Every structure is written in C-alpha cells, then in structure tokens.
Amino acid sequence: MTDQPMNDGGLVAHGIDTTRPSVARVYDYALGGKDNYESDRALYRQIMKIAPETPVWARANRAWLREVITWLAEEAGVRRFIDAGSGLPTAENTHQIAQKVNADTSVIYVDNDPSVVAHGRALLLDNDRTQFTAADLTKPDEVLAEPSIAALLAGGEPVALVMALMLHHIHDYEQTLEIARKYVDALPPGSYLAITHACNPGDGGPVDVMVTELLEKVKDAFPTLAFRSVEQITSLFGDLEILEPGVVPLGEWHVPGGRVEEERQADIRDAIYGGVGRKASS
Numbered sequence: 001m002t003d004q005p006m007n008d009g010g011l012v013a014h015g016i017d018t019t020r021p022s023v024a025r026v027y028d029y030a031l032g033g034k035d036n037y038e039s040d041r042a043l044y045r046q047i048m049k050i051a052p053e054t055p056v057w058a059r060a061n062r063a064w065l066r067e068v069i070t071w072l073a074e075e076a077g078v079r080r081f082i083d084a085g086s087g088l089p090t091a092e093n094t095h096q097i098a099q100k101v102n103a104d105t106s107v108i109y110v111d112n113d114p115s116v117v118a119h120g121r122a123l124l125l126d127n128d129r130t131q132f133t134a135a136d137l138t139k140p141d142e143v144l145a146e147p148s149i150a151a152l153l154a155g156g157e158p159v160a161l162v163m164a165l166m167l168h169h170i171h172d173y174e175q176t177l178e179i180a181r182k183y184v185d186a187l188p189p190g191s192y193l194a195i196t197h198a199c200n201p202g203d204g205g206p207v208d209v210m211v212t213e214l215l216e217k218v219k220d221a222f223p224t225l226a227f228r229s230v231e232q233i234t235s236l237f238g239d240l241e242i243l244e245p246g247v248v249p250l251g252e253w254h255v256p257g258g259r260v261e262e263e264r265q266a267d268i269r270d271a272i273y274g275g276v277g278r279k280a281s282s
C-alpha cells in the first residue's frame, strides 16, 4: 500500500490500473465523485448513450442504502453490519448512517478493487468500530475466515449483510446462488440480508432491450456482469423471510410499514431491484 495520490497523469496507488475502467470508479463518477480516471469516464459516456438514467439509478441505490441501514439500525435494532462490495467512500457511508443511530454499531467493509482498498482504508476508518477488509467476495470460505468477520459473526448477535450492486458482478447464476447461501448460512439467527441487483425482466420490453444493449457495450470492461430475472434475484435470499414490499424495482421499494422515499420515485426504466430478507430467530 502506498499513500501516493490518485489522479490523472499523477502517481497512483499500487495495483491501480488507470487504463481500464473499474466498476467502483465508474459508479463513483455516476454519483458525481472525483475518484475516477478518463478510462472510467469514457465508458460512462458510452453507458449514458444507452441508459441515460444511470445517475438516477446510482442515486436511487444510495438513497435505498440510507433508508435500509437507518431502518435496520433504528427499527430492527441491528448493531453489526457487513457492507460487502462497499465501493468508494461517498457522501453517506454505512458506518456514518448506522453509527448516527447508535454510536456502538460495528461496521466491516469488504471490497477487492485496488482503488477502493486505497481510499477505503483511509476514509472509511474514522473510528475504532469500523474496519475495512480487502477480500474477494466470490470466495466466501476465505472471507468468512477473515478474523474481523469471523469475530463479528461469532458474537451471535444479528448481523446485517449488505450486498448492494455487488452480486450481479458474479457471472454464473448457480455460483452466485451458492455464494449467497454460504453467507446466509454463516449469519446468526435474526440477521438480515439486504440486496440490490441489476435486473432484466426478459420480457422483450424497453428495459429488456436497454439492458441487453448495455451488457453488450460493457462486456469487455466488465465481463462478469449479469442482469438477472426477478425470480433469480429473489432466489438469492434462500430460506430467508423476504420483508415487504418484496424484491421490487428500487422506485417501488419502501421500508416495512413505510412509503417510497421521494428520491426514488422518478419515472424511469427501472433496471435495479432491491429487497431485504430476515433469518428466523432460533
């Protein structure tokens, strides 16, 4: 690890390839962030030609995250969070949202993008209840054996595992199902799994046409990206009880007993679905 700055034309942290787009940095750019390079911005411009709602999706996803984390901390009383595929730090990160509700909340971030590792460690660790683990989430046995994660789970208290816009970066459906199952199995009783995921309804309609074209455009840069059906996304929750309103487009999702936040009500072709599942208490 080096503390050299990340910027175009300057020195970059070890392992960061600025010549190829990174999912984390393209997403950062969509959110108006500054931790991105020309390769990321060039791909983003291509994406925007096909899906001009991309920044709306990105903001809706962050609004969903804020709403879910707040509900889990306030209403469900969760004090342990794992943000898996955390992305680059942005305006409101999971630990800031959850620790605003209860300062004693522990948060572990996991990501394997070198840009996120470099910035995440520096910016996400602003207190001793927050940790960052650099790990590949497609290897659940290794991730679950990470000392910080193993210790969090061993406590036996409910944990919220957040996988926002992450599981669709595993290409093979059966592998994704198996990975999700391993993580869910490791969660203590009463835990939660919160997912947002790229969706292709597969009905030949406007979203289907758009995401098919989009996937073709980004396949060289992001070869493992997979848009899945609602049924496939729902199946990632395994045996968990899926909370209302179910696995639905982000523009329709609301916390149990609540209503859709204004920020997510935009009239767009909604290709991002979200849901929250709860593991039975023993």
Ligand SMILES: C[S@@+](CC[C@H](N)C(=O)[O-])C[C@H]1O[C@@H](n2cnc3c(N)ncnc32)[C@H](O)[C@@H]1O
Residues within 6 Å of the ligand: 023, 024, 027, 061, 062, 065, 084, 085, 086, 087, 088, 110, 111, 112, 113, 116, 135, 136, 137, 138, 163, 164, 165, 166, 169
């Ligand atoms: C689009 S970003 C989403 C960031 C954040 N979760 C959010 O929803 O705002 C997806 C993140 O997942 C991470 N990711 C993808 N595949 C991963 C893997 N196998 N292991 C760890 N992180 C992964 C990427 O590096 C990226 O930071």
